[in-house]
Amino acid sequence: MGLRVPARPGATLLELAGQAGLGLEAGCGGKGLCGKCRVRLTGEFPPLDEAQARLLGQEARQGLRLACQTEMPRGGVVWVPQESLQKRQVILTAGTDTDLELDPAVRRLELRVPPASLREPRAAAQRLAEELRTPALDVPLEVLRALPQALGAPEGLVTATLWQGRRVLEVSAGRAPASLGLAVDLGTTTVVAYLLDLADGRPLAVEAAMNPQVMRGDDVISRISHACQDPAHLAELAGLAVACLNQLSRQACHSAGVAPRRILECVVVGNTAMHHLFLGLDPSGLAAAPYAPVLGASLDLPAARLGLELAPLANLHLPPVKAGFVGSDAVAAALAAGADQVETSTLILDLGTNGEMILATPQALLCCSTAAGPAFEGGHIKFGMRGAPGAVERLALDPDTLEPSLGVIGGGAPLGLCGSGLVSAVAELWRAGALGETGGWNPALEHPRLRQGDQGREFVLAWAAQTANGQDLALTAQDLAQVQLAKGAIQAGARIMLERLGLAAPEQVLLAGAFGNYLDPADALDIGLLPPVARQRVRGIGNAAGAGALMILASQRQRQRAQDLAQRLEYLELAALPGFLDRFLEGMAFLPAPGRRED
Ligand code: FES
Numbered sequence: 331m332g333l334r335v336p337a338r339p340g341a342t343l344l345e346l347a348g349q350a351g352l353g354l355e356a357g358c359g360g361k362g363l364c365g366k367c368r369v370r371l372t373g374e375f376p377p378l379d380e381a382q383a384r385l386l387g388q389e390a391r392q393g394l395r396l397a398c399q400t401e402m403p404r405g406g407v408v409w410v411p412q413e414s415l416q417k418r419q420v421i422l423t424a425g426t427d428t429d430l431e432l433d434p435a436v437r438r439l440e441l442r443v444p445p446a447s448l449r450e451p452r453a454a455a456q457r458l459a460e461e462l463r464t465p466a467l468d469v470p471l472e473v474l475r476a477l478p479q480a481l482g483a484p485e486g487l488v489t490a491t492l493w494q495g496r497r498v499l500e501v502s503a504g505r506a507p508a509s510l511g512l513a514v515d516l517g518t519t520t521v522v523a524y525l526l527d528l529a530d531g532r533p534l535a536v537e538a539a540m541n542p543q544v545m546r547g548d549d550v551i552s553r554i555s556h557a558c559q560d561p562a563h564l565a566e567l568a569g570l571a572v573a574c575l576n577q578l579s580r581q582a583c584h585s586a587g588v589a590p591r592r593i594l595e596c597v598v599v600g601n602t603a604m605h606h607l608f609l610g611l612d613p614s615g616l617a618a619a620p621y622a623p624v625l626g627a628s629l630d631l632p633a634a635r636l637g638l639e640l641a642p643l644a645n646l647h648l649p650p651v652k653a654g655f656v657g658s659d660a661v662a663a664a665l666a667a668g669a670d671q672v673e674t675s676t677l678i679l680d681l682g683t684n685g686e687m688i689l690a691t692p693q694a695l696l697c698c699s700t701a702a703g704p705a706f707e708g709g710h711i712k713f714g715m716r717g718a719p720g721a722v723e724r725l726a727l728d729p730d731t732l733e734p735s736l737g738v739i740g741g742g743a744p745l746g747l748c749g750s751g752l753v754s755a756v757a758e759l760w761r762a763g764a765l766g767e768t769g770g771w772n773p774a775l776e777h778p779r780l781r782q783g784d785q786g787r788e789f790v791l792a793w794a795a796q797t798a799n800g801q802d803l804a805l806t807a808q809d810l811a812q813v814q815l816a817k818g819a820i821q822a823g824a825r826i827m828l829e830r831l832g833l834a835a836p837e838q839v840l841l842a843g844a845f846g847n848y849l850d851p852a853d854a855l856d857i858g859l860l861p862p863v864a865r866q867r868v869r870g871i872g873n874a875a876g877a878g879a880l881m882i883l884a885s886q887r888q889r890q891r892a893q894d895l896a897q898r899l900e901y902l903e904l905a906a907l908p909g910f911l912d913r914f915l916e917g918m919a920f921l922p923a924p925g926r927r928e929d
Pocket of ligand 1: 363
């Protein structure tokens, strides 16, 4: 697609495209490292620096450039290839099928408050507190201002909405409409918001969107480094997250036919970086060892203080984070998966850029996070992309001819590989004997699809005539190395936790999050991405973080349980543990995981 660029010296093409409403992929947040923001120039080509030349190869001569590194001071027209346009990921909103326990922090009470009399001219706030039998009632100024009118209704019928039985959020004459709650899973890539009726626990709407912060980088490290450069950057990222939540709450309320000002409480879970960026907390502590967060405990504050457009006195609750890279999303996922009530050893994995892992047994709760890298989200993979339409999500190779059949999201022509497609491709090639044990291609393999590319040998999964962008879709030796790094990190984390409890393998593995949900357990087991369990003991549990956030919203008991769970979790800092490097290196090999049990 063509994009007319205005003459604006000092602005990059990436910024200008964003201003024109055309989101480009920006995996590294505009640092010129990921090569995802490619555009083709027309007319004159500006000189090429060394870093771009290395990333773009031969095509730079035909005008290919990185939008984040290129300016066009006199304006003009650039061509944006389809693969550079920001893709909207298929967003997983379903969680575990948990029946919500209902005991919300926000309760609506109807009561009759007697009028003041000459014999007993008691203050309105005192009369309300007495009727509520709460002597230490916290009545904010905004409620005090509304009190005379609310208590002046005929018959004295009043509806008071209380938070945790002690703070008045609203008071109105007569009967008030239902109080609503919003549970939000604020992910690095996607944001999901669930609207709930707090009176009866009815789910009213679910809305999801891409996290708009992706324009400052795909992964948390890019965003942390962007935020650390300038306080204005931190404010920008916080504002983007808040704007996204406001948009989702408006959409959810619109679908349910209610007003956002009926939302009296909002619970937000996310990884520690998202938690800090949302609150505008300095994330620099997360950028280097010992990765200490600013805040670990749960936090309650007025939602309006962050700019959330809900009820004026709505409460915002952020559950606790455990460590720099084990956030409240992991705590919420552990809650939804019942990690504190397991009867057999259970490994809960959320495989993103940072693989968050929890190992639960009836006696112990361990957690760690491991830098799996961005491969499973399409980063650092030549034709990697998010799980959006056009992404290959499944691949099968004919065992005799090695001819691939591709399963593509949306059913059209393939454009790239998402995480599950990448694992599927690697697993099929491994099963077909195309890979060597130490990684890379089997040197004995000769095949018309295995050829020399500009990054070494590569296997063509789809020829140009079959793809959506008219380019061969190939899996490179460097892509294989990225998968090895990711699986090495995940296996090392899992093994260290298992060994700490004297276990060779868990009894079951639960996969949380989108990637885990779409992953074929057989593929993951065959390439040693998961510890050795029988295939039927591996199960996807959907958006467990979102399900946990809903439980925390709906019930004070579950909120307390999440706090207790966060406290009980013992965090292991893998890099500080002896043996991590050995296990990491062992985990990189393409060997069936030791002792894998048959189905
Ligand atoms: S190279 Fe331009 S955003 Fe990464």
